[in-house]
Amino acid sequence: MDRTIAIEVSRLTKTYDGGHVGVADLSFQVYEGEIFGLLGPNGAGKSTTLRTLITLLTPTSGSASILGYDTVRDADVVRQLIGYVPQERAIDRFLTGREHLELLGALYHLSKAEASKRIAELLKLVELEEAADRPAKTYSGGMKRKLDIACGLLPNPKILFLDEPTLGLDVQSRLRVWDYVRMLKGRGMTIVMTTNYLDEADQLCDRLAIIDGGKIKTLGSPAELKARLGGDIVSLTLKDQSKIPLLVSALTGQPAMRTVKTTPSGLDIRVDSPEKALSAILESANRLDCRLEFIEYHRPRLDDVFIAHTGRSMTESVQDIQTGS
Amino acid sequence: MAQYWQEIHALTMRWVRRLSREKFSMLFTLVQPMLFWLIFFGNLFQKAADVQVTQAPNYISFLTAGVVVMTVLNNGLAGGVDLLFDKENGFLERLMTTPIHRSSVILSRFIFVMSITSLQVLVILGVAFLFGVQPATGLLGVAAILLIGMLFGVGLTAISMAMAFSVKSHGDFFSVLGFLSLPMIFLSSALVPLAGMPPWMGFLARFNPMTWAIDAVRPLILSGWTEALPHVAMVVVVMIIFDAVCLYGSAKAFRRAMG
Known part of the structure; x- marks a missing residue:
């Protein structure tokens, strides 16, 4: 089946100052309209890959392109095409939800009328209409995440990048986020997400890549990966x-x-x-x-796939993160 | 160009909004600790300070120029703090994924810091006025004082922002800040004129750009245009060099942070 390629990563290598290797010779493609997951322990290279795709990092060698536009050469075009939902709650606690969206509206150069129309739609979508004019410091964790997602959707992106979208959320908010992701896919949006949760990857992703040590260990749909394990x-x-x-x-x-x-x-x-x-x-x-x-x-579950390819379980790697090793 | 302005306007208004959200912090921004220097230090040393040394009718009128420039110093050095928090909580990263001119983030910060600093300087001059300090050069002199303050502030804010982008943690940032600020003040003509200092301190103070700024602001307040003009012309040159050096030094950190 020929599918339109949305993202092309070709022999991407990123070495940081001081010699730490983020990713090494990474190549993969993301198809239009799919949910693509980057799965791996902390420090595996998920973040480096994601940050390169959203134009925040310049590759040491190799390249990445979004809908045919190079993330370095055509960074400005790429930025128009993508939305980003960061891992941290990147929220200004003193601004209201609406002000966050208005600020971004100006940064995407929307006219006042266009921005306020889009903002009204987004606030409705993420059910923040009532809280829209309260400072974000009064929001719960789940509400902040919803605002984050609304911010990511404001440019009406072709491709949405989600970095650990449900990290630290309670079960209900988590399921709510999953609903949004599925709904956006239903609208034809391409979604790239990193996650630490195997069940999340299993539930949401059409295809996923397991990354460890800066390399792709395996790539395919969750069903394929499990079947391949045999x-x-x-x-x-x-x-x-x-x-x-x-x-x-x-x-x-x-x-x-x-x-x-x-x-x-x-x-x-x-x-x-x-x-x-x-x-x-x-x-x-x-x-x-x-x-x-x-x-x-x-x-075989996705856990087994993960263990087979990285030599450790996800829970172990999450503990690694928590103990800071 | 219209887009650039839209970005800068939105980003500057964000800083203004943040400040206005917090009534207390807004109050304390305008009625800042620097006023204590003027009111308490200025009056406290009225008798202790030797008029022969200060060459001013009273110590508070001598100190006013110093407090004005100290305000510029503190605001400038702290100018990057909010960007540091933006960097730490990921807000900066969010801004950087939008199709903005990379410079508008920095420019909006300059505009905001300079505006707040100018307001504070006006408050200080106002309070000094209540204690009988009338600027000898009038309103035009006040404008010149604001200009000197801004010229000095640009370089300082640039250093502060570059530091904010470079430090590993905000602990580091505040340590450096705390460490820099006092020696800058003592090794300048803010509290004592160069002639009244121990020779080694006076020698060091000559290399402090703050000294140059104070020595231009002081005659604008105390003496009049004839005496002030050469100093003002000189400080403009010194400050342009100072700003150029600071901006050049910070450019690398800016570029790295802005991707």
């Missing part, structure tokens, strides 16, 4: 954890098992066909007198 996963929890190595060596190499991995409380076994594998697993466990506390069987 095999379903059987997780065992053992009553007596000292028996784990025994069971691992018994199962490893058996024809029905693809891989056998030790977990803190038991084993994760990737299998081709659960019917054959389960009986073999249970038989071995009985023979070795390993009492099973719990058996779980599931199709």
